[in-house]
Amino acid sequence: MKAISLLLISCGLCITSQAQDDLSTMFKDSTGHQPVIGTFKSTRIIMGHSNETLKKHELDFRVAHRFGDAGGSFGGGKTAFGLDNSTDIRIAFEYGITDDLMIGISRAKGSGDLTQIFEGLAKYRILKQTTDDHIPVSLTVFGNVTVSTMSSNDDATSPSHFDEFTDRMTYVGQAILARKFGERLSLTLSPTYVHRNRVGYMDQNNMFALGGSGRVKLSKRLAFIAEYYYPFRSQSSKDYYKSQGVEFFNPLGAGLEIETGGHVFSVNFTNSTAILENQFIPETRSSWLQGQFRWGFNISRRFSLFGKKDWKK
Amino acid sequence: MKTYLVLLGLLAVTMYSCTNKEAAAPDTGPEPSGCDAVVINSSDVYATISSRCTSCHSGPTAPLGADFSTKAKFVSFVSANTTIFRLRVLSAQADMPPGGQLRQSLRDSISCWIDKGLPE
Numbered sequence: 048m049k050a051i052s053l054l055l056i057s058c059g060l061c062i063t064s065q066a067q068d069d070l071s072t073m074f075k076d077s078t079g080h081q082p083v084i085g086t087f088k089s090t091r092i093i094m095g096h097s098n099e100t101l102k103k104h105e106l107d108f109r110v111a112h113r114f115g116d117a118g119g120s121f122g123g124g125k126t127a128f129g130l131d132n133s134t135d136i137r138i139a140f141e142y143g144i145t146d147d148l149m150i151g152i153s154r155a156k157g158s159g160d161l162t163q164i165f166e167g168l169a170k171y172r173i174l175k176q177t178t179d180d181h182i183p184v185s186l187t188v189f190g191n192v193t194v195s196t197m198s199s200n201d202d203a204t205s206p207s208h209f210d211e212f213t214d215r216m217t218y219v220g221q222a223i224l225a226r227k228f229g230e231r232l233s234l235t236l237s238p239t240y241v242h243r244n245r246v247g248y249m250d251q252n253n254m255f256a257l258g259g260s261g262r263v264k265l266s267k268r269l270a271f272i273a274e275y276y277y278p279f280r281s282q283s284s285k286d287y288y289k290s291q292g293v294e295f296f297n298p299l300g301a302g303l304e305i306e307t308g309g310h311v312f313s314v315n316f317t318n319s320t321a322i323l324e325n326q327f328i329p330e331t332r333s334s335w336l337q338g339q340f341r342w343g344f345n346i347s348r349r350f351s352l353f354g355k356k357d358w359k360k
Numbered sequence: 361m362k363t364y365l366v367l368l369g370l371l372a373v374t375m376y377s378c379t380n381k382e383a384a385a386p387d388t389g390p391e392p393s394g395c396d397a398v399v400i401n402s403s404d405v406y407a408t409i410s411s412r413c414t415s416c417h418s419g420p421t422a423p424l425g426a427d428f429s430t431k432a433k434f435v436s437f438v439s440a441n442t443t444i445f446r447l448r449v450l451s452a453q454a455d456m457p458p459g460g461q462l463r464q465s466l467r468d469s470i471s472c473w474i475d476k477g478l479p480e
Contacts, residue, residue, distance in 0.1 A: 148367075214379070218374065249382075
């Protein structure tokens, strides 16, 4: 890993300029190859990212919330089907540097081994699907780093015991392949890599996952959305945790996306308790079939910064 | 260009901070010592369990399905869930019973009983 980072530093200067030239040539003939717009209405689907990025100088204020179990032993009428509890809350500011590059910072309550999490993220749109299928899919890459600010657990066998600052860090790298089929249907496929610097006994520092999601437009402002992730956890790890009474489940979410002017509002149900990919991919321990699903929402409010000079160009 | 270089630098620093650490295995209970000399049977163990555990662990609503309402049910649960029983009741970081761990000599005795194959 360290060798790769040194290579990036040494090679980055020349690679970056060449890469930009190559990409720009792909879109020179823009009159012939019109990009497909609005594959998704938001930069998120339910749990994970869509292929969309913010426009240049656009600031997106996001709030996401996941409530407690709707059913099972912690749900039911006594907790108003989970509304009395919150498993995770995330507040974020995200900003478009260019039309294809965005960055962001967020704070999440966290749900899993680590809590009190700060996140830094970057997302870059590499390819845009074109209406004539010259480019048949859109490709966006996303990466984040998180740092937990929780107190270190005294128990050295706990994943939240921190000997060094880096023990608090986790990472996600993701490629989002998306295609819009006609006016109503959009699908994504998202190969994802999660790295956690310090994990519990028999857990995995590195985990691959494959995500898939879809959006079906129901009306001008309403769409049905669904998302699923399959984490590739080793059998030995699953067996060990099962012997400890812990079982992992694949995150699955479904909901409705409502667009109201500058707002995009997503109401959803998921079995995962966490909001960040760093947690819901490797650490989902709740099952839809045991009533351990929850109501959640994502709210996005976008602001255009630095006046309207960019719009006039 | 400057923005991309800054992001590339941040990416390199981020990747440089990657490590791969795994926590040590949790203590799964005391190593039995002198178990050969211990004479213990399921009735002895169940006497402790019925006084400390069955107020919660009883009936169909028992947490985690750990129904200790009868000796047979208790023995059957321990037989099927030995690891988790050791971890949560007998280990150094045992969290059961919630009112306070069983005293060390009792935990050692129960551990011996498990090692001997849960004798009647």
